[in-house]
Amino acid sequence: MLRVAVPNKGSLSETAGQMLSEAGYSGRRDPKSLYLADERNGVEFFYLRPRDIATYVGSGALDVGITGRDLLLDSGSTAREATALDFGSSTFRFAGPAGRFSELSDLQGLRIATSYAGLVGDFLAKHGVTATLVSLDGAVESAVQLGVADAIADVVETGTTLRAAGLEIFGPVILKSTAVLITSRDDVPGLDVLQRRLHGVLVARQYVMMDYDLPVRLLDEATRIAPGIESPTVAPLHDPEWAAVRVMVPRADTNQIMDALYEIGARAILVTPIHAARL
Numbered sequence: 001m002l003r004v005a006v007p008n009k010g011s012l013s014e015t016a017g018q019m020l021s022e023a024g025y026s027g028r029r030d031p032k033s034l035y036l037a038d039e040r041n042g043v044e045f046f047y048l049r050p051r052d053i054a055t056y057v058g059s060g061a062l063d064v065g066i067t068g069r070d071l072l073l074d075s076g077s078t079a080r081e082a083t084a085l086d087f088g089s090s091t092f093r094f095a096g097p098a099g100r101f102s103e104l105s106d107l108q109g110l111r112i113a114t115s116y117a118g119l120v121g122d123f124l125a126k127h128g129v130t131a132t133l134v135s136l137d138g139a140v141e142s143a144v145q146l147g148v149a150d151a152i153a154d155v156v157e158t159g160t161t162l163r164a165a166g167l168e169i170f171g172p173v174i175l176k177s178t179a180v181l182i183t184s185r186d187d188v189p190g191l192d193v194l195q196r197r198l199h200g201v202l203v204a205r206q207y208v209m210m211d212y213d214l215p216v217r218l219l220d221e222a223t224r225i226a227p228g229i230e231s232p233t234v235a236p237l238h239d240p241e242w243a244a245v246r247v248m249v250p251r252a253d254t255n256q257i258m259d260a261l262y263e264i265g266a267r268a269i270l271v272t273p274i275h276a277a278r279l
């Protein structure tokens with residue numbers, strides 16, 4: 001059985017569970033369960049703290065896991081990123097009292113609070129800055145007001161937490177993070193199926209199916225607007241001058257593509273969601 005680590009709590013937990021469920025795997029009913037055997041799919045799920053997942057996967061105790069790229073790098077584990085999963089996106093940034101800092105070298109000799117000492121320590125060393133890291137478990141934004149640090153380095157999503165604490169970001173982007181599938185071996189039986197299924201979920205979320213009718217002479221022009229993954233499916237209509245076209249388009253571009261197709265003469269343009277995909 002493939003042994004998979006899944007976040008049991010925190011920002012990544014709910015969406016990771018949803019993705020696995022959309023990929024056809026069983027999910028735990030009790031949010032406190034730490035283990036589930038999905039016999040039908042040949043997979044065992046271990047629900048662990050996201051921060052610990054890279055350690056389990058890197059050691060070989062578990063085959064694959066879902067965690068954050070920032071947590072993977074912070075852990076120093078030998079596990080590697082196999083697939084980016086397109087949720088739980090954030091940036092990792094330095095922040096300090098509004099107006100006080102403008103560049104990385106301003107941190108020389110100061111105290112930086114963070115829950116990601118490995119990641120921040122590596123970044124500072126690479127850029128030749130020496131600072132004292134103050135390791136905290138969370139709610140790092142309060143560290144400056146409370147006087148235990150001069151600046152912080154933390155996850156920023158909307159920036160609301162920073163602003164509320166009177167802080168602003170400065171200096172280079174330390175990391176762009178997202179949820180990732182990690183592994184330390186390529187030869188695990190069942191890993192390819194898991195990856196293909198998760199990729200299918202991403203495709204189903206990122207694309208919609210578009211159907212429309214079009215005069216045959218306009219097919220090339222329409223294909224330039226919506227080329228699809230391989231190429232659109234074209235079927236004849238009873239009227240020999242018209243065709244029915246079916247094509248996948250990126251969900252985010254749906255309305256622009258519909259407008260452009262209508263403009264050149266497409267009619268009966270219909271959009272439907274994709275529930276599952278295997279490309």
Ligand SMILES: Nc1ncnc2c1ncn2[C@@H]1O[C@H](COP(=O)(O)OP(=O)(O)OP(=O)(O)O)[C@@H](O)[C@H]1O
Pocket residue numbers: 009010011012049050051067068069070071088089090138155156157158177178
């Ligand atoms: N707004 C966010 N806040 C925190 N983490 C986020 C956010 N958006 C994405 N993430 C990602 O979630 C992961 C953090 O996992 P973690 O378990 O620490 O979640 P958490 O929401 O901070 O939970 P907790 O603080 O209760 O432990 C990191 O990879 C981080 O980049």
Ligand SMILES: O=P(O)(O)OC[C@H]1O[C@H](OP(=O)(O)OP(=O)(O)O)[C@H](O)[C@@H]1O
Pocket residue numbers: 137138139140141154155156157158159160161162
């Ligand atoms: O930019 P924002 O949208 O405000 O989100 C970022 C905040 O969210 C996370 O905190 P979390 O709720 O995980 O608490 P924690 O700091 O205790 O982990 C993170 O550590 C930041 O504090």
Ligand SMILES: [Mg+2]
Pocket residue numbers: 138
């Ligand atoms: Mg947190």
